[in-house]
Amino acid sequence: MTSAQLRRAAWAAGAVILAGIAILTADWVIASIRAPRDDRTVKALQQKVKEDPAVSAKLDAEQKRITDARRARRIRDRAVGWTLIACSAIFLGAVKRLIARSAPKAVEMSRIAAPISTGKKRKRKRKTCCGAHAHDPAAALDLGFVDEAVAQHGRGREAAIPLLQAIQQHYRYLPDEAMRRLCEITDITPAEIAGTSSFYGQFRSTPVGKHIVRVCHGTACHVAGARQISDELRRRLKIPEGFDTDADRMFTLEEVACLGCCSLAPVLMVDEHTAGRLTPATAAAALEEVEEKEPA
Amino acid sequence: MQYRQLRIISGKGSGPAEFREALRGIALDKQGRLYAAGDSEVKVFDTEGALVRRWPAALAPHSVAVAADGAVWVGQTGQIEIFNAEGKPRRVWKDGARMGRVTSLGFFNGFVLVGNSAERCIHRFDATGKFLNTIAKNNPLEGLHIPNGVVDFGIDAHGVIHVANPGKHRVERFSLDGALLGHMGKFTGPDPTGFSGCCNPTNVAVAGLNLLCVTEKAGPRAKIYDYAGQLIAIIDAGFDPLTKNMDVAVDGRGRVFVSDTAKLAIFVFEPVGGPLS
Amino acid sequence: MPRALRALSVVVLLLAAAAALCAQAIEYSRPVETAPQQETIGGGYKTPAVQKPLPRGWWLDILDVVLLCAAMGASVWIVIKRRKRRWLVGLSIASLAYFGFYREGCICPIGSIQNVVVALADPKYSIPMVAIAVFFMPLVVAVFFGRAFCGGVCPLGAMQELVVIKPLRVPKRLDQGLGLLKYVYLALAILFALKPALTRDFLICRFDPFVGFFRFTGAPYMLATGGVFLIGGMFIGRPYCRYLCPYGGLLSWCSRLARKGVTITPDKELDCGLCTEACPYGAIDQMRAVGRKCLYCARCYASCPCDGELAQAKKALVGIGGAQ
Amino acid sequence: MSDAVSRRELLSKLVRGSVLAGMGGAALFLVKKANGEIVWQVDASRCVNSRLGEVGVEACTLCTSECVVSLSAVRAVNDFSKCGRCNVCPAYFDITSAVNELGLPSQKLCPRDAITRKMIGAADPEDPANNFYEYVIDEEKCDGCGRCVMKCKAPLGLGSITLKVRYNKCLDCNRCAISLSCPKDAVTQVPKMAGLEIKLAEHTE
Structure with missing residues (x-):
């Protein structure tokens, strides 16, 4: 369901709920006004019937009418009650979905990307959505693959993840142009793309280096000087502030919350290889190890 | 025709002339003395309402009657206890089958008539106590329709039995051999000319040559009708609203004695301008 | 002498009470044996049986208790083992349907507080077995697993749980202050229940906000308060449960002892704070679940990137990615 | 360190054990006390509508209006063993109304026309x-207004008609709303078996 449909459903259900409550209230008010009046009518008729047997039919009719009216009210109220429950379910469901889709939630979703990219970077990343990236081979990007992928996976929201996966596999990251193209030709909104792509660790919005370096910034590592490690690596790899991959696209630097080996703090992981009890100097050495292994 | 209240005899209390819990039946003898059966005893009052004598009964009485020889018959559950005029017990007549609950007694020409509310009918015996026949049983209802639990009847000078059949809102006339001669009265709702309520009249007494006195419950009152069912008078004074099955007796001068079963008192009324007959 | 006087006064008082009692109950029996009976009416008439609807069978009572146990077990299993918010919502709806709408809100531990109190205090009061079971079982569960009853079982809770749309954060001070209200309510309810039999009042039942909805009828003030709680509940998570429910007070005491419960696993956590944000009840304090406040809604698991539904989805996704 | 932890654990175990x-x-x-379940029932000897001695008062209809169930859980029951089966039943007819051509x-x-009248036995x-x-x-039509009870007494x-709680409808509230407003305190809690006395009486016959 699209947002517009949801919005329409919510409005309609809300209107029905209000109408139902209005009916119930009106019913109650009318009943409480009517009851004493009916009582009076019946009493008067009962007095009359003492003299005139002909009034009996009228009294019978009156009592039947009152009984029927009360019964009808009960049935009606019950029906309205069930309608209210059904409409409340629709209303709540629709509103909850709408809220889940709205912008603040997307920001929350992107927060989940915290282990992958730091807060500062996230801010920057949004900017890069529009501006050109230094490493970005924007001009050379062939968007034909996006169309192909859409043709293969479909245009619905449910296809978002497979599409992103396909695009990531093809380009090795999620280029902005490709994302824009994706938004144009599918039902997927930019917010959804931002939410999904920033949530899952496997999606990247910038080109990725050959090796991923995860520097632990958990409490223990932080205390043990993780910041210095990160800074030293940035300096070494000449990665400017706001970016995470060096110019050679060899290393991509990540700051993660915890690598789960606090006793080795400070820790980093280069791909699957872990190095602990680091100092700025040994950290650089750990990278060099990998560099050396690299068959140049 | 008008009645006025003459006096109230007895009442609820523990005095010798008063009843403690129940007042069931009343009867008059030839001298105009009043016999009242209640609690577990019989009390006799003179014409002025003063207590003459009292004596205990074996069981709680349901009814009382005075025979031609002055003997006092007291109807009880399963039996009739017979005393002489002074209150000396003479004998107890037991007949479990025919005297389930003796709520009314009558005498005519040596016959004894016993109203049995358990069977909802009247049994006739001869002077020796031999059972003769059952009256008011041969209808599809197998007896009188008496939700109130009392069979009450009166016998007029010609030997016609007038029985209250409250469920049918009428007084029925039977001959001594049990033939239904006729009936009077019908349900008329709030209109007092007929019988009101759910089951009225409850009790009946012959009040002269062509007159019957009946009592009703809810609301309690006594009424005088002629045999044709014409309402002559309504006596409605001072009864307890809860009273029912008010026994009634009428003396030779047309005075009406009505027992209030809630106040446990006997109301005596006298016709204004002399008896009517 | 004074002792004799006292004894005498007691006797007099007792006699007076007895007299009053006798005056109250006028004998209700009438001589009706002369009313026409089947055998004297004839015509093949048979007296019809008196219509006499019977109470619910005892096995239905047992079923209620069994269902309550099962629902609590399911709640614990879903929240602690499976960590699935969706399943819990399903359980909530089922509980709401059965304990709420079908049983019309009347197998209710909240109200049973009063029965238990009266039964403890009044030697003449006879408490139904169901009420005893219904009162104690959620407490026992709370001692081991926390307030499993509140999430997914209690129909009042489920009703509010389902209407939560956009929970606002209640300032901590205010939250604590309002949280005291339920103890005041509990004390009042006990006080009123302890009154002598005729003046006894069951406050909790009388001001139960949602029972009117379950029955589709009720005093207007009841329905109105219920409506206010529901509308308020869209923006403040479960206001009745947190601030007024007296049974919630008892459960929160018991759940302090619980060893198992909703936990934020320290060795898996990311300190991202998403769970704190997701919790509408302010039950996650400094990245740790507060058992006595936790209402077992499993929202924190649902929002966790490391655990629960999202993480499982992620794992599956990574698996797919790897295969390719 | 580990010593302290275990001590704390022991303490919490102790507390939990004692609470349990x-x-x-x-x-x-409580289980020992729960001897026999109690149910709400109308005491006929107290109810204004059936209590002996109340005459000239209007029927009390609180059982209809106060019950929390939409159609009151109280209803009128005719005990046939006591019913006089009258021709003019004051509970069926308004006996103060004018007489029609049928007499x-x-x-x-x-008011809800819940009573049916059927001739029985052989006609005279x-x-x-x-x-x-x-x-x-x-039972489905009656809402326990008690008018017939008042007239039948x-x-x-x-007095064969009395008000009874119908258990299939009664929610057995902790405090019956009717009992709160009953002027004679006639709605009382009785042991379940005593509440079913009509049924038991029939069984013993």
């Missing part, structure tokens, strides 16, 4: 309009 034991004890005490009151009493050929009638109260009727 306390609850178990209370539950046991019966023109108006029925029940001499007077077919006067007979025994059976009065059955339709002595001295007018036999």
